[in-house]
Amino acid sequence: xxxxxxxxxxxxxxxxxxxxxxxxxxxxxxxxxxxxxxxxxxxxxxxxxxxxxxxxxxxxxxxxxxxxxxxxxxxxxxxxxxxxxxxxxxxxxxxxxxxxxxxxxxxxxxxxxxxxxxxxxxxxxxxxxxxxxxxxxxxxxxxxxxxxxxxxxxxxxxxxxxxxxxxxxxxxxxxxxxxxxxxxxxxxxxxxxxxxxxxxxxxxxxxxxxxxxxxxxxxxxxxxxxxxxxxxxxxxxxxxxxxxxxxxxxxxxxxxxxxxxxxxxxxxxxxxxxxxxxxxxxxxxxxxxxxxxxxxxxxxxxxxxxxxxxxxxxxxxxxxxxxxxxxxxxxxxxxxxxxxxxxxxxxxxxxxxxxxxxxxxxxxxxxxxxxxxxxxxxxxxxxxxxxxxxxxxxxxxxxxxxxxxxxxxxxxxxxxxxxxxxxxxxxxxxxxxxxxxxxxxxxxxxxxxxxxxxxxxxxxxxxxxxxxxxxxxxxxxxxxxxxxxxxxxxxxxxxxxxxxxxxxxxxxxxxxxxxxxxxxxxxxxxxxxxxxxxxxxxxxxxxxxxxxxxxxxxxxxxxxxxxxxxxxxxxxxxxxxxxxxxxxxxxxxxxxxxxxxxxxxxxxxxxxxxxxxxxxxxxxxxxxxxxxxxxxxxxxxxxxxxxxxxxxxxxxxxxxxxxxxxxxxxxxxxxxxxxxxxxxxxxxxxxxxxxxxxxxxxxxxxxxxxxxxxxxx
Amino acid sequence: xxxxxxxxxxxxxxxxxxxxxxxxxxxxxxxxxxxxxxxxxxxxxxxxxxxxxxxxxxxxxxxxxxxxxxxxxxxxxxxxxxxxxxxxxxxxxxxxxxxxxxxxxxxxxxxxxxxxxxxxxxxxxxxxxxxxxxxxxxxxxxxxx
Numbered sequence: 001x002x003x004x005x006x007x008x009x010x011x012x013x014x015x016x017x018x019x020x021x022x023x024x025x026x027x028x029x030x031x032x033x034x035x036x037x038x039x040x041x042x043x044x045x046x047x048x049x050x051x052x053x054x055x056x057x058x059x060x061x062x063x064x065x066x067x068x069x070x071x072x073x074x075x076x077x078x079x080x081x082x083x084x085x086x087x088x089x090x091x092x093x094x095x096x097x098x099x100x101x102x103x104x105x106x107x108x109x110x111x112x113x114x115x116x117x118x119x120x121x122x123x124x125x126x127x128x129x130x131x132x133x134x135x136x137x138x139x140x141x142x143x144x145x146x147x148x149x150x151x152x153x154x155x156x157x158x159x160x161x162x163x164x165x166x167x168x169x170x171x172x173x174x175x176x177x178x179x180x181x182x183x184x185x186x187x188x189x190x191x192x193x194x195x196x197x198x199x200x201x202x203x204x205x206x207x208x209x210x211x212x213x214x215x216x217x218x219x220x221x222x223x224x225x226x227x228x229x230x231x232x233x234x235x236x237x238x239x240x241x242x243x244x245x246x247x248x249x250x251x252x253x254x255x256x257x258x259x260x261x262x263x264x265x266x267x268x269x270x271x272x273x274x275x276x277x278x279x280x281x282x283x284x285x286x287x288x289x290x291x292x293x294x295x296x297x298x299x300x301x302x303x304x305x306x307x308x309x310x311x312x313x314x315x316x317x318x319x320x321x322x323x324x325x326x327x328x329x330x331x332x333x334x335x336x337x338x339x340x341x342x343x344x345x346x347x348x349x350x351x352x353x354x355x356x357x358x359x360x361x362x363x364x365x366x367x368x369x370x371x372x373x374x375x376x377x378x379x380x381x382x383x384x385x386x387x388x389x390x391x392x393x394x395x396x397x398x399x400x401x402x403x404x405x406x407x408x409x410x411x412x413x414x415x416x417x418x419x420x421x422x423x424x425x426x427x428x429x430x431x432x433x434x435x436x437x438x439x440x441x442x443x444x445x446x447x448x449x450x451x452x453x454x455x456x457x458x459x460x461x462x463x464x465x466x467x468x469x470x471x472x473x474x475x476x477x478x479x480x481x482x483x484x485x486x487x488x489x490x491x492x493x494x495x496x497x498x499x500x501x502x503x504x505x506x507x508x509x510x511x512x513x514x515x516x517x518x519x520x521x522x523x524x525x526x527x528x529x530x531x532x533x534x535x536x537x538x539x540x541x542x543x544x545x546x547x548x549x550x551x552x553x554x555x556x557x558x559x560x561x562x563x564x565x566x567x568x569x570x571x572x573x574x575x576x577x578x579x580x581x582x583x584x585x586x587x588x589x590x591x592x593x594x595x596x597x598x599x600x601x602x603x604x605x606x607x608x609x610x611x612x613x614x615x616x617x618x619x620x621x622x623x624x625x626x627x628x629x630x631x632x633x634x635x636x637x638x639x640x641x642x643x644x645x646x647x648x649x650x651x652x653x654x655x656x657x658x659x660x661x662x663x664x665x666x667x668x669x670x671x672x673x674x675x676x677x678x679x680x681x682x683x684x685x686x687x688x689x690x691x692x693x694x695x696x697x698x699x700x701x702x703x704x705x706x707x708x709x710x711x712x713x
Numbered sequence: 714x715x716x717x718x719x720x721x722x723x724x725x726x727x728x729x730x731x732x733x734x735x736x737x738x739x740x741x742x743x744x745x746x747x748x749x750x751x752x753x754x755x756x757x758x759x760x761x762x763x764x765x766x767x768x769x770x771x772x773x774x775x776x777x778x779x780x781x782x783x784x785x786x787x788x789x790x791x792x793x794x795x796x797x798x799x800x801x802x803x804x805x806x807x808x809x810x811x812x813x814x815x816x817x818x819x820x821x822x823x824x825x826x827x828x829x830x831x832x833x834x835x836x837x838x839x840x841x842x843x844x845x846x847x848x849x850x851x852x853x854x855x856x857x858x
Contacts, residue, residue, distance in 0.1 A: 015819065015821070019818050057822075058822060061822060062818070064730075065728060065730060065821065066726070069738045071738075086855075087852070087856065090826065090852075094822055094826060094829065097731070097732065102735065123848050123851055123852065127826075130829045130833055134829075134833075158844075158847075162833065165833040165836060166833075166834070169834045196838065196839050196841070199837075200838050203838070234793075234840050237790060237793050271792055272790055272792035272795075272796055275790060308758060308760040309760045309761055309791070309792065309795065313762075313791060313792060342756070342759040342760070343759075344759060344760065345760065
């Protein structure tokens with residue numbers, strides 16, 4: 001054993017010395033200092049003198065806090081746990097959690113040390129129990145279970161409290177230890193009067209409920225007994241928490257708690273206890289209106305409180321109100337609280353509304369958040385609003401026309417990120433696909449949104465999305481405004497056939513005035529195709545050639561503004577069309593544009609020569625007799641297959657007929673029921689935009705809408 | 714259940730760390746560094762609760778020291794743990810008389826002992842200051858004798 005001389009002891013560094021040196025050492029010398037200190041500690045731990053070992057232990061603690069690995073000291077610390085000096089023993093027990101884990105080999109040595117300590121004074125026993133609670137694993141807990149159970153009957157409340165606390169760990173590690181032992185503990189707790197011991201007992205029950213919830217009847221009576229007479233807030237919080245869990249297992253328990261919850265809610269001033277009660281009442285006591293209302297009043301106070309912690313907890317509590325009707329009661333307070341909340345609380349509120357907005361409060365919610373968005377939370381607000389609008393195929397939207405013409409332009413103005421621009425684009429496409437009739441407003445929408453972009457053309461810089469088109473080797477960047485611009489151009493292009501002549505001319509005039517066309521380099525092909533579609537439509541709609549020359553001039557003006565070389569190449573075709581067009585050529589173009597492309601264009605095939613050496617009249621199969629053989633064997637199979645198919649068809653028809661008959665019967669019954677209601681409905685109602693929420697969306701444009709608009713024109 | 718209790722200063726130096734689930738040294742250092750950065754970035758108008766790496770974090774600042782508790786996500790009553798932090802500080806203040814960071818640094822074993830008397834196995838077992846400090850007063854008396 002290493003023995004320090006008197007001289008060495010003078011130079012022995014205490015914890016205070018090490019702390020002072022560490023604070024004054026520079027970052028570069030830290031490693032040297034740490035290495036030196038660890039070397040000193042290793043020597044000192046082997047000393048015979050307890051004071052030296054104690055100082056080494058304290059320094060080890062400090063190094064662990066500094067972030068150094070001290071697991072090499074596992075054996076020494078376990079050794080010190082068996083020391084005769086209590087101070088040294090205590091230090092080792094406190095340091096145990098830093099070096100020992102569940103897989104440590106040294107835990108085997110600890111068993112006898114602990115058994116010996118359990119028989120010592122109450123202070124030593126309690127510190128040993130604390131250490132056991134920290135480092136216990138399965139083997140250790142099984143070995144020491146009987147000793148710990150004995151300690152639960154100790155005369156000192158300190159020992160009883162800690163023994164029960166250790167039991168909760170033992171039972172969690174190995175639930176097989178619970179049967180038989182739990183009943184004994186419960187019997188002792190029924191006679192217990194010390195609040196700390198009872199609190200540990202309740203914690204024990206909480207631990208058991210995690211691993212063996214079916215044992216709840218054993219401690220239900222104790223919990224109820226204590227909740228009816230306890231006054232300590234800490235214990236009451238634990239009791240309310242465990243009651244919350246018990247109610248979900250035993251709903252009849254709920255009725256017994258009403259009286260006590262009401263009393264506690266009215267008497268207590270402790271915010272933490274109030275919060276625990278409100279949380280429980282909001283989840284389980286919705287049917288008890290008086291109690292629910294009292295809890296609701298306190299919740300409203302939380303939402304309006306100056307303390308941000310209470311506001312945050314109030315919002316947290318609201319997430320457990322699972323219905324939107326329940327949330328509507330607190331809507332006003334939540335929205336008020338949004339105005340003075342920090343970013344984190346705002347996110348909580350947005351999440352609440354994402355989950356619980358419905359048709360009734362949709363407009364209120366949208367208008368509020370658009371009004372009160374700030375720079376910090378704007379991105380999240382827009383993301384949440386888009387989510388609320390598109391949720392469940394626009395289930396919250398009852399007026400798509402107002403959404404498109406009023407709210408969507410405002411949302412477009414507030415978008416300042418690419419992710420939101422992409423979401424906005426998807427929202428627009430989905431809305432116009434599900435409500436095809438809205439496409440007649442596409443020109444208004446385009447004008448409204450692009451006008452604001454034109455006035456803010458200086459602020460087109462921003463984060464960009466780099467896109468590389470593989471087949472053209474073209475690399476360009478899109479910012480959020482350009483994404484929206486492209487989507488609007490595409491929508492107008494798709495809606496050209498639905499728009500009136502006046503609307504089409506307005507679009508071209510608008511684009512001609514727009515001074516930001518040059519900024520949208522990547523959208524030039526979209527602008528090009530839009531102009532082409534509009535031009536074709538105008539030619540179709542203006543047979544008398546009254547406005548075509550004016551439109552052609554405007555289109556030329558637009559092209560002169562677009563100086564990109566690739567566009568000049570593409571637009572050459574369109575410009576030549578305008579300059580050297582004839583009616584016959586245009587008519588052929590209409591036909592090409594109007595009809596569906598056939599899969600094989602016979603005219604085109606004539607121009608393509610077959611490869612040399614290929615005789616198209618010759619058969620690919622050489623052995624014709626083989627072909628005949630296969631044909632004959634297959635023909636029987638084919639005949640049989642046809643018979644089977646015919647039979648299946650007959651059966652199917654019979655089934656369909658039966659279904660139809662039953663449907664007709666139900667329909668007749670329903671009509672009779674609805675007759676008195678139908679008489680009240682106005683048969684000549686104005687056109688209402690209906691959202692198509694079917695699974696398969698109609699491809700392209702709805703023919704019915706086109707026909708109707710043609711008639712109107 | 715409480716998973717850890719930390720006392721970290723503004724410079725990110727840990728003065729006291731009690732973990733109720735074993736983590737390696739590297740994991741502890743990473744966690745402590747991230748937590749203190751998050752706490753420092755929050756203003757006084759923001760609430761004292763946040764989520765980090767699957768833990769619910771409750772923190773409170775006293776002068777230059779941040780007291781941080783990490784709990785399971787399923788635990789609900791953040792307010793109770795916030796009040797527990799205050800209780801812990803009051804207990805330390807009662808023992809050390811006007812406690813400061815240096816008291817904890819130079820009496821690290823006593824700070825740990827007080828914490829162990831209050832929290833065992835991740836559960837709060839004692840909140841009465843007199844009861845918590847009784848064993849440590851007995852020890853101090855025995856040492857003086």
